Amino acid sequence: MNYLSSLKYLYYPGCTIKRDALEYEEKSLLLLRKMGIELKELESWYCCGALPSLAIDDIMSYVGGTRTLIEAQKLIRRGDFNGLLTLCPMCYNVLKRINLVLENDPDKLEILTEYMEEEERYGLGVNVVHIVEVLAGNIDRLKEIATEKLTEFKVAVYYGCTLLRPKEIAIDDPENPEIIENLLTSLEVAIVDYPFKTECCGSYHILTNRNIVVDRVKRIVSSALRRGANIITVVCPLCMYNLKQVVKEGNKLRAMYLSELLVHLVGDR
């Protein structure tokens, strides 16, 4: 595939990918490799913290994410990387929001720099991207290698929250995202539109109030079903886990990571 210009990203997996979503990782890495996109995993990284603190005086909560960004900064200086790629939308969300806060508030960056005196200063420039953005930005590469037709699939796309909110870090229009639908349509996959694609799945209530998650997911899933979907595609390991509280093996509707869906299109070798 030497006709393609080289594309290289650093890769930040985060704890959930490595513990609970290995198949999501496997399919994503395979897909990107087939697209001629090279990844280099960070040598060391820290938990992002999953949800950033919303308090204006809580600088401690940025430490882990900032250390990861500094690690990326060091490698970007040495190599020719287009940015830091994430698979987990919560990792994406936290790192983007840390970048945003530190860009807008130099005092916070100063305090962090003082606190992490063993680290080099964070220079703000690390471009954090989510795999969806990289896929959507390289549709031509996907088209080139898409050999299969998925004529039997009718796909409802489920975005969840963290790729779209807060709106300052959204990968697409937060009220009506179409980035994944456009990607799939251009690969001739049939899309089903439904009103709940950006509705929250209930998130960490799965630990303390499972009924909330089940109610939320039922609403999302039954709407997708009514519109005729047989696949609901997701990009977040927590959305996936929560959807699977309702969507079971052998149901009319299957839950599938976007990367797996695309691997069906391009073949798995």
Place this chain on the structure above:
Amino acid sequence: MKEIVRKIISISGRNPFLCYQCGLCSAVCPVVEYMDTPPHKVVKLIQLGGEELKRIKSIWYCISCMACVDRCPRNVGPGILFEAFRLLTLRRGIDKVDLGTLENIDKVPTIAVVALARKTTG
């Protein structure tokens, strides 16, 4: 101004007095039906600064999904006020959830555990 209201404002950096009670935050909140007091009403109670504030449980149902924060036409950001409100308890060293008692803690994705710990323990 009541001490509790002053603290919520200083931790959140948001101004609850800008709220004009349109109710949009409650309309878009994914967990409103489980709350004892819907978001717009919590904001009203913060404005009034009364004793009822201490009894509100809604703030522990809020999962910081940012739906209300993005849509609030007055930039009040109820979800951000809620975070400050939770911190009034958590910063005293009082945990709202005992992680040791959760049955499914090693089955759910790690992000759920980290997120829960971030929002409900000190």
